Amino acid sequence: MALYRFKSKAIRRSLRLLTALSAIALTVPAQAASWSIHYPRPINESDSRHEYPLTLLKLALSKTGVRYTLKPSERILLQGKSIRQLKENREINILWVMTDSQREKELLPIRIPIHKGLIGWRVFLINQDFAHKFTDINEIGDFSSLTVLQGAEWPDTKILQSNGFNVLTVSDFPEAFNRLELKQGDFFPRAVSEVMGELEARSISPDIVLEPSLVLHYPAAMYFFVNRSNPIMARLIETGLRRALEDGSFDNIFVTHHRKALLKVNVGERKVFTLENPLLPKETPLDDKALWFDPQRHVPESSVNAELTKD
Template identity: 30%
Template sequence: MDIGMTRRFINAMLFCSLAHLNSSAFALTDQSEKVGENVTDANLPHTVLRLPNVHPGRDAVYAYARQLLSEALAVTEDKYGSFELVVSQEESAQERQLRSLEHNMLDVTWSVASTERESHFLPIRIPIMAGLFGKRVLFIREGDQRFRSVESLQDLKAFRAVMGYDWPDTKVFKANDVSVLETTYRASFRIVSEGFADMFPRSVMEIREEFEDKALSRGLIIEDSLLISYDNPIFYFVASDNTLLAERIAKGLLILIENGRFHTLLSQQPGYEQSMKLMKNRKLVELTNPLVSDQSREALSKFLHEHAISHP
């Protein structure tokens, strides 16, 4: 991507990411916010930011999201001050993590976007997983051959999924008339292996790591013929009134996109290349996602378009 295209993309993403704020105040310029030029003003504040704990089976994704956030904060230290990241001692589900933002128990988390979540919390609309959490393959029972005959969404409706109580993905599958048994993350694996549900849809970014954890995946295999796809961006979220932090994270991420570091971090994830391979030669089953806001859908579309041009 040439410099002019890069600048237009950065400004477009900045507008999408902070459309709920006065975006014109945050436009990047060629003279400022260059990586390597940040010298922190001693008078700027030191900020301690509290993060959620990691769920088992998601260590690689968690490590990436934390490192990306840390680097986004680091390249903005000259404008906003130094920072420190502190991780919560307890694991918690997505909805509890988000509620903890409003209750001043966490400062930043990352989550699949939905209109409901975006109405209560402040999203930074830059899809940190490049939409890959909307690319799903299935955990099924060992020896189950039934999914090889699935050719369409209509065929998929004959099966029962298991998913988390508070996941937007659960609502997406239900909105597409796929039967879903709701339970906890840990219980989902056992429910499929014991035959109470037929499939546990997982992101291509996380399923390999989960499969390697035999305490979770015992009795399960990764189904090899289907790819379920829907718009499903993951954003950083902060409390609804923490506009300064939202602004800082957005600016930092866009600097990392511009200098190529964002793509480097994304592609260096252990699961990234595996994800690319996992999506090949599969039958595509597309779902509609009524939970994604127009702003988030636009942000995902812009990001994926430019990502494809820059990194074919």
């Protein structure tokens, strides 16, 4: 009996020690950890769409003081595959994509739109031989005779279809450009935040040009997403992004990266067609003006910085 009591006391002491050690571990600041962060490898090294999200992610992490390594996945991961791999916690532990209700169920969103909503302002890449098709468009119904190119697994496809557009889906990004070059689609809507980098890519055909007078708009947000089992990383990145918003460094990067596109595209001078987004989750922080930019305002070159940093 004495031996049993001794063992019981020893077990209780061990349990108390483990509990104490666990409590200490939980209080260790995030700065003591070293985070290994893997994101989807782009299609090729000249794919400039990764530059801005990676710059913003590095900024957010720097605001928290954590040690980290940031590496692309071993293989190229297209958007649909990236989402599935992140959901299953394989190969990558972060990605950035446009949000919708299904993605927010499967993954954990960090609800700060990294492009301030510019992802939902869509200008058109077209084959220059089709330019005449866009000169007499005055209302949504005028698009009914045109074919839109979009990725099969992109939220934009469902948004456009729900608004009555005839959408031809493609398997990946390069295929959309190939079909545009071959005149197998009339236009490829691209976000203001993306289009200039794509137009300047060396691989693009000179026949593909920017349509000069029209723009589609629907409320949309591109977020960083992590696996749902990784709320600590989500909180870490959100904390860094909010600190960057507060000290102005988020807007500085936003202005630096998008300035050329905003001036070149000049959305304020275009005819705007507003669409509904039935996929937008109800949790989207549309009322937080600090998170969004309205590119419909006319922004002269001399005052881009002042206008973008208002509110």
